[in-house]
Amino acid sequence: MLRSLRFAALLGGLILSASALAKDVDPATYGYPLHNPFEATIASTPPDLRPKLPADSDIDQDDYTLNLRPEREQILPDNFWAVKKLRYRLAKQDHPAPLIFLIAGTGAPYTSSLNEFLKKLFYQAGYNVVQLSSPTSYDFMSAASRFATPGVSSEDAEDLYRVMQAVRAQHPKLAVTDYYLTGYSLGALDAAFVSKLDETRRSFNFKKVLLLNPPVNLYTSISNLDKLVQTQVKGINNSTTFYELMLAKLTRYFQDKGYIDLNDALIYDFQNSKEHLSNEQLAMLIGTSFRFSAADIAFTSDLINRRGLITPPKTKITEGTSLTPYMRKALQCDFNCYLTDQVIPMWRARTDGGSVLQLVNQVSLYALKDYLHDNNKLAVFHNADDVILGPGDLGFLRTTFGDRLTVFPYGGHCGNINYRVNSDAILEFFRG
Numbered sequence: 001m002l003r004s005l006r007f008a009a010l011l012g013g014l015i016l017s018a019s020a021l022a023k024d025v026d027p028a029t030y031g032y033p034l035h036n037p038f039e040a041t042i043a044s045t046p047p048d049l050r051p052k053l054p055a056d057s058d059i060d061q062d063d064y065t066l067n068l069r070p071e072r073e074q075i076l077p078d079n080f081w082a083v084k085k086l087r088y089r090l091a092k093q094d095h096p097a098p099l100i101f102l103i104a105g106t107g108a109p110y111t112s113s114l115n116e117f118l119k120k121l122f123y124q125a126g127y128n129v130v131q132l133s134s135p136t137s138y139d140f141m142s143a144a145s146r147f148a149t150p151g152v153s154s155e156d157a158e159d160l161y162r163v164m165q166a167v168r169a170q171h172p173k174l175a176v177t178d179y180y181l182t183g184y185s186l187g188a189l190d191a192a193f194v195s196k197l198d199e200t201r202r203s204f205n206f207k208k209v210l211l212l213n214p215p216v217n218l219y220t221s222i223s224n225l226d227k228l229v230q231t232q233v234k235g236i237n238n239s240t241t242f243y244e245l246m247l248a249k250l251t252r253y254f255q256d257k258g259y260i261d262l263n264d265a266l267i268y269d270f271q272n273s274k275e276h277l278s279n280e281q282l283a284m285l286i287g288t289s290f291r292f293s294a295a296d297i298a299f300t301s302d303l304i305n306r307r308g309l310i311t312p313p314k315t316k317i318t319e320g321t322s323l324t325p326y327m328r329k330a331l332q333c334d335f336n337c338y339l340t341d342q343v344i345p346m347w348r349a350r351t352d353g354g355s356v357l358q359l360v361n362q363v364s365l366y367a368l369k370d371y372l373h374d375n376n377k378l379a380v381f382h383n384a385d386d387v388i389l390g391p392g393d394l395g396f397l398r399t400t401f402g403d404r405l406t407v408f409p410y411g412g413h414c415g416n417i418n419y420r421v422n423s424d425a426i427l428e429f430f431r432g
Contacts, residue, residue: 100181186215
């Protein structure tokens with residue numbers, strides 16, 4: 001009973017903070033159990049602390065395709081057949097209802113686990129929901145991006161906006177009362193630029209926009225993630241790779257349990273076992289995940305644009321061609337390498353020059369400061385311990401958003417979005 005009363009009191013405080021008096025949520029009453037930002041980023045929320053949501057079988061949903069870049073049919077090799085058309089997911093209500101667009105994070109497809117969670121959350125609350133891939137995902141790059149070189153936020157927003165318009169045109173009978181927008185991680189940054197674009201285009205007139213754990217300075221965020229791969233991990237040497245170390249730990253863990261149980265609680269339970277990962281190992285795991293995302297982006301962008309940095313331009317790739325040599329080369333290129341080798345030259349060619357500092361400012365929230373400061377329909381939920389934040393980032397958010405910023409004490413990078421307190425606050429913001 002005491003726990004229920006505390007939860008109700010906390011929820012009331014969060015609802016108030018999200019809609020009127022945004023503040024730093026008190027760590028003593030927050031209740032999120034993972035205080036290690038690396039653990040939270042990887043393990044997310046323990047299942048018993050998540051909201052109860054409908055099963056997929058209870059949702060009227062389907063996947064659809066858009067043929068937005070037909071010219072890529074000849075450019076992309078045959079083994080890219082699955083991404084020559086853009087796929088998205090739509091969950092429909094059987095009555096007039098608002099529609100919310102969800103934008104996935106770095107390198108993530110529309111079916112990412114967080115997009116799936118948010119879909120169920122909003123669908124249960126009565127929304128039509130459209131799930132979109134990140135402009136940095138290889139499917140979006142292949143089938144929707146004009147330049148297939150994501151990283152310039154205004155250009156990525158243009159591509160997303162065209163996709164959103166095409167989605168609406170594909171469902172003329174869908175009864176939509178209002179339009180809303182949200183995204184997590186890089187998708188949150190994208191959402192801010194899409195919202196700004198809509199101020200002039202007026203195609204959707206988004207009623208409310210929520211940014212979940214956005215990068216403030218995109219260069220700072222990707223630099224933070226790149227550095228995680230360089231973490232010195234005890235037990236790793238020339239004969240023992242990081243992956244071998246991880247496999248050995250998981251093997252011993254399942255041997256102790258006596259069975260293999262792969263479910264949402266696995267990582268949380270694993271981190272409470274004697275085989276738990278150290279901070280250094282967790283950091284490298286997070287960094288490695290983002291390095292694979294960077295490799296996908298670099299490889300796909302180079303292939304489509306025939307730059308010859310990873311795949312020689314005259315190389316013919318068929319369904320039987322092994323992509324391993326190219327991906328191995330791509331893995332040597334981190335996000336900073338991708339920006340230097342592909343984004344900056346493309347940007348300079350389109351803008352007749354410009355310094356790297358100018359690009360960094362143009363692709364970050366800095367470029368939208370006045371718009372974000374003066375527009376009350378936008379808000380931010382962030383975590384004080386988010387690994388993508390750098391010095392001054394939270395200060396910028398406080399100055400820019402004021403009482404439209406809610407800062408949670410724990411959660412790492414997006415780890416607490418599916419915590420029931422956070423999810424209730426998210427819904428309350430949109431209902432506000």
